[in-house]
Amino acid sequence: MLLELKDLKVSFDTYAGEVQAVRGVSFSLDKGEVVALVGESGCGKSVTAQSVMGLLAKPAGRIKSGSIKIEGVEASGFSEKQWEGIRGKKIGMIFQDPMTSLNPTMTIGAQISEGLIRHQGMNKKQALERAEEMLKLVEIPNVQERIHQYPHEFSGGMRQRAMIAIALACNPELVIADEPTTALDVTIQAQVLDLLKNLQQKLETAVIIITHDLGVVASIAQRVMVMYGGIIVEAGNLKDIYYEGKHPYTWGLMKSIPRLDRTKADELSPIEGTPPDLFAPPAGCPFADRCDWCMKVCKTDMPPLHKVSETHSVACWLLHDGAPKVESPLVPHGATGARKSKGARHV
């Protein structure tokens, strides 16, 4: 087991009080696996990722309880020194905005070399040679010249490629990609995503991809975890989520993907309302207020985790034996449609 989170709770102390950003997240990840964390902004995805990197903003952010195990070693109590040995070496990270994530006063080559010098004991020359290889790997043309350039001389897509090169430089076991394509142009998004997928297969690196875009998920992930209000509301493999989604929030997400084959019956529809403020999270299901199938119990009690199958679990009261049976509102062919649209993205 590469990574294992158990009931992770993370809070931020602000002037107004405690914001409970992550409220009990559990999942695990094997070597070479690709999972997606999906949800709206503010649902706790990025904070979960930051906890895994030991990068919570200090002193406001803290792990309240729960455990993070990296290769079987408990990491939630790691010292800064111990985290340094993990970051870049065992886990690499790709950030959302390539325009601001690279140091403007350092050459691209130097920025890739840094981690190598730190973790692999290379000297400057060796590190630069390896940086050159990395830039070739992420398909940047004219590497000899580009390696000595500064970020502002790179386009957005190229910068994100350089970020990928930085994250992968030390051959980490795991790469966390936090909204890696959100800040890019649509055409560039597909290229960067393809690159990420190819590299993942080539290097057999495990990847956690954080996104709000189910289209991105479909093209790369094997497993999907849907987060809402600081908890995982539904988790399963790609098929479970796309074909057999059980949580009303997952249905909502599916219905809000634009598709070419929509009929009048399942027209594109947004989820009304906004996610709860985690400054004062609701006692019951966080989605209750926006849910078309809301019941009394949803308002008062947190729904238990229901195992649908070996791979698929859902936290929703609708799956309780006492609850009325509800059919998915998604049109059956919808899932195949999602596949098609994913194909279309890459043309």
Next chain:
Amino acid sequence: MIMEANLKLAADAFERVPKDIAQSQALVRPSLTYWKDAWRRLKKNKVAMVCLVFIGLIAVIAIAGPIAFPNYRANNLEKTFAEPDSVNWFGTDDLGRDQFARVLRGGRVSLFIGVTVSLISLTIGIIYGGLSGYLGGWVDDLMMRIVDILITIPDMVILILLLVVLDPGIGTLILAMSVTGWTGMARLVRGQVLQIKEADFVLVSKVLGAGTFRIITRHLVPNAIGIIIVRLMMSIPGVIFSEAFLSYIGLGVRVPEASWGNLAEAGAQQFPNHLYMFFIPAAFIMFTMLAFNLFGDGLRDALDPKMRK
């Protein structure tokens, strides 16, 4: 994570409830207007509040002090260089003038110069910078090149030159300091105007058909005024500082008129004797500067929405 084991549920637990979008959109955090929020943050800053009280006190002294103790020019050759006592609280100077009355009068003059110069610079700066930013294009280019050149000329040099050339006096001092003081403000205002001109929310209100007047009153003023007030607060101590400096090299307010600067200078002339003559006015300058600077800092932090967590 709660497992689906033995949960006891009420009989009606699974009754349907309509969804409640309003609830989901209700703001849990208290919502405050910009100014209320700024005031709340300012009030929390104890240092800034102490400074505000101090500035208020100094203002009262500057206004009322000289009325209560008007004899700042009266010589008394019988009692020169007297140490502070029960009659002359701050002692007397080389001509036996009451230092307490002179410090009060000096406070009025110094603050008057500080506030007047700052306001004049502000007015010129707003007109010039606002026009430059609003007109844009080559006019803006030309106006800003002029400011570029003026800013490159060292202030103190122009100040000294003007004061040497023109008749000495408070009016000249104010004129000379205003001439050199407005350029920074002009740049600041122009920057604000440009930034707001290009801001998305202004574009939105333009698309919605808002007129120029509305854009200026609803968007430009509320957005720029915070920065401008802070700049004004920071400018006043700067001017008091300059006046003291000019007095020190003999170009400031002339005796028998009093200002904190020329009082400190007169004290320095006697140094190291009659230390009270130097340190009392110097302390007034220092604490006033401190109060303005610290309050300005606090105000800036309070008004900057980016500081809002």
Next chain:
Amino acid sequence: MSLFSYIMRRVLISLLTVFVVVSITFFLMNLMPGDPFIGNKAVPKAIKDNLYAKYGLDKPLFERYLMYLGNLAKGDLGMSMTYKNQKVINVIKQAFPVSADLGIRSLIFGVIGGLLLGVIAALHHNGPWDTTATLLAIIGVSIPGFLIGTLVQYIFGFLFSNVIKDVFNTTYQLIPIARWEGFRYTLLPSFALGFSSLALTSRMMRTSMLDVLHQDYIKTAKSKGLTPLQVTWRHTIRNAILPVITVLGPMTAAIMTGTFVIEKIFAIPGLGKFFVQSVQMYDYTMILGLTLFFSTFLIFMNLVVDIAYGFIDPRIRLAKGKA
């Protein structure tokens, strides 16, 4: 190529500024009320005409302006009116090195001290170091130079030396409070003159550091597993120091004007002291000459800082096709 055009642009603006200063100074001086040679005494007309001819004051204004520009080009700033047979340029040659020496010492003290303090304060944001630095910075910008000067003079010259006199029975001053005769003599004036620069630098550096610490690329640097020292040095300080470089220009100006009072207080034979004297004695040619010299010097320093900034910041150095 683009760096070249950037530099050319700066040089051009600077030259233009020098020209504007020269013209303003000249015409302002000629606006002066009264007559430089009359003063209190009544001077016979013949002598006055002679003096006018000697200083070229009998010619029309515009002709005098051209003459003045011509002389300037030759480096001739005219004769002092109060020092007999002293050329203004010679006074500068003699006194400026002293001022420059004092200024450089103060600048080094202020900048290095300020950078250190700013970095420490930002790294311990909201801690006791931060409070100390903030307090020192605010005091530094609030205390006029003459107060600091007089204060340290009082402390070392009187309080401290009285103690030494009592204990060691000697009047020897380890840290002298006046004149300019060796390293020991430079300590107090450099401190007094550099203190406000220290305050300003530490304040700027602190703000700049805090700003950079919130940037995404710092997160990237941390995600590489770099040590805190590496993150701080290679990523934070290197970026935070850039905006601080831009205040070196105005800071030089502040230090230069500061020499006016500091040299007076510490009896240092620098150019600032001459300037204050000439102002007090209405030595017009001297004021004119020194004003021009100071302005040109400052404009030149600003130019140097701008160009240095261009070389250091790759975004300016390598900007393509941007004016």
